Amino acid sequence: MTEEEKNNKNKEKTMTHSTTGSASTPAHDWIMWQLVDSALPAGGFAHSQGLEAALHAGMVADGAALHRHCRITLQAAASLSVPFVYAATRHPTADDCLALSAALHPLLAVHVVRRASLSQGAGMLRVVVGAFAAACAPLLELERLTHSVPPGAPPHPPLHHCVVLGAACGCVGLTPAAACRVFLFTLLRDLIGAATRLNVVGPHQAAVLLAELSPLGEKALQTALAKLETSSSSSLHLDDDGDAAYVGGDGSRPSTRLALVAACATAPLQDTLQGGSDHLYSRLFSS
Secondary structure, X not given: OOHHHHHHHHHHHHHHHHHHOOXXXXXXXXXXXHHHOOOOOOOHHHOOOOHHHHHHOOOOOOHHHHHHHHHHHHHHXXXXXXXXXXXXXXXXXXXXXXXXXXXXXXXXXXXXXXXXXXXXXXXHHHHHHHHOOOXXXXXXXXXHHHHOOOOOOOOOOOOOHHHHHHHHHHHHOOOHHHHHHHHHHHHHHHHHHHHHHOOXXXXXXXXXXXXXXXXXXXXXXXXXXXXXXXXXXXXXXXXXXXXXXXXXXXXXXXXXXXXXHHOOOOOHHHHHHHHOHHHOXXXXXXX
């Protein structure tokens, strides 16, 4: 192979890596496409990310308001959930999933948001353990824990969607950045899909909206990743009750310290609106 051919091959690898954010192999690309496929039965289409409640409250009356709602939702997810996706991808073990979910649980103060996250987490766990059984073997213990819960009872211990997705991506070999893109894209896809089902926009306008918001999602992701890169030396840990506390030593798992230092809530109004979802007279979505 000539020097020029080697250089061209390296350029192709670099381009593939920057586009997918994963190891530059066709196998990883296929897995990532499957994870973002709307046919994946993880339960995302049962939730509107608070859009239905915002619509009933008069906060989303037209396309411009929907664009604003989607943008705020993306930024909020990048600030609060992406750190947990990132940490779970770097530490894809059952114990780290439990620790990360326990850390995230009190941060989801609105019961509707918490319930939706747990429901989607259980759905995602069933899918990835079934579809990627060999790679996701470290997560089999989590599935056994969920099976031991009586029907109709809340999942215990809590297993949140962003944590399960991140751990699954780590098990199958995706990078933390690629896992975070999968999370944000599916969130935005489901949100715009909900807008279509609620007749806020039509299918064509929904496709345009997804294309317009994708660069904003990437920008929010890059901001979150930059914050995560500077937070690894923090001394944040979990106390005995699973709540966040500052200490001087290295008292917790690196995964929980990494996530908790970077995570923050940025959309209190949308959280409040979503909390009213259960009180709607009629609704299409669980949240």
